[in-house]
Amino acid sequence: MSTPRGTRPPTGATPVQGRPADGAGRPTSRTLRVRRVVALVLLAVIVVGVVMLVKAAIAFGTGLLADEPQGKVAPPPPQAVATGGYKKCEVKDLTLGLTVSKASYADGENPSFSLTLTHVGRRPCFVDSSPASLELVVTSGQDRIWSSVDCPPAKKVLLMAPGDAYPQTVDWARVRSAAECPADLPAPGAGDYSAVVASTEVAGLTSAPVVFTLLAPPPPPVETPPVTEAPVDGAVPPVDGAVPPAEGDPAATGETAPADGTAPADGAVPPADGATP
Incomplete structure (x- = not known):
């Protein structure tokens, strides 16, 4: 019996159901190289991301530790500040205010100034807050x-955190000064003066000027001579050391007592001794 044409199985091995033919579905060498490159790139990206995350976490922790003091801890000495990573304050970190206690001062009264150093930055920093660096100038x-x-006195290094303010008072003894403190300088006189404070350590940090007046001493009192009573018309002022006449004395009335045997001035004859007037 002959097999119908078109239905005879091909010669050779018959493929098994579900199994690919030889060489079918196997990745080529080029595909394997591409996969290895992609894997290496992904691994590098993951490593870089992990490193960046670690650095960001360290920086964030350092910032929290730097913000923690808030002015509540004692400022460390300059060496500890430098090794601790704190920076020096810049002009953008600070403001400097100046006020004068009065508009005018009487003779012998010393002017008094109030200085206020305020931290307005975002990170703690250190600055010298002594009069050696905060120069107050009177002109x-x-x-x-x-x-x-x-x-100047000794330096005073201050560690300031955001929002900290450091006030201090400076009195002026109404004297002149110059470099190296020479003596016997002339004293300033009365008149109008101005004052300003500026930092010699932080460039550009200065206050607004204030104006005040030193008043002149009051004039000395004028001495007036003692008041004396004017003499009575016709009366002769007594000689120094003379005793003034008593009341009833003829000299007190301006009349002269008649001498013995002399008639009175009005022409009357005095009665004789024993005679009836």
Whole structure:
């Protein structure tokens, strides 16, 4: 019996159901190289991301630790500040205010100034807050009268956190000063003066000027001579040391007593002794 034409199975091995033919579905070498490159790139991206996340976490933690003091801890010495990573304050971190206690001062009254150093930055920083670095200058016109840095005290390094304010008072003894503190300088006189404070450590940090007046001493009192009574018309002022006449004495009435045997001035004859008038 012959097999119908078109239905005879092909010669050779018959493929098994579900199994690909030899070489079918196997990745080529080029595909394998591309996959390896993609895997390496993904691994590098993951490593870089992890490193960046670690650095960001460290920076965030450092910022929290830097913001923690808020002015509630004692400022460390300058060496500890430098090793701790704190920076020096800049002009954008600080403001400096100045006020004067009165508009005018009487003779012998010393002017008093109030300085306020305020931190307005975002991170703690350190600054010298002593009069050696916060220079208060008193002038009269173009004449430089006095400066707090001519005879400065010791430095005072201050660690300031955001929002901190440091007020201090500076008194001026109404004297002149110059570099190296020379003695016997002439005292400033009465008149109008102005004062301003500026930092010698932070460039550009200065206050607005204030104006005040030193009053002149009051004039000495005028001595007036003692008041004396004017003499009575016709009366002769007594000689120094003379005793004034008593009441009833003829000299007190301006009349002269008649001498013995002399008739009175009005022509009357006095009665004789024993005679009846």
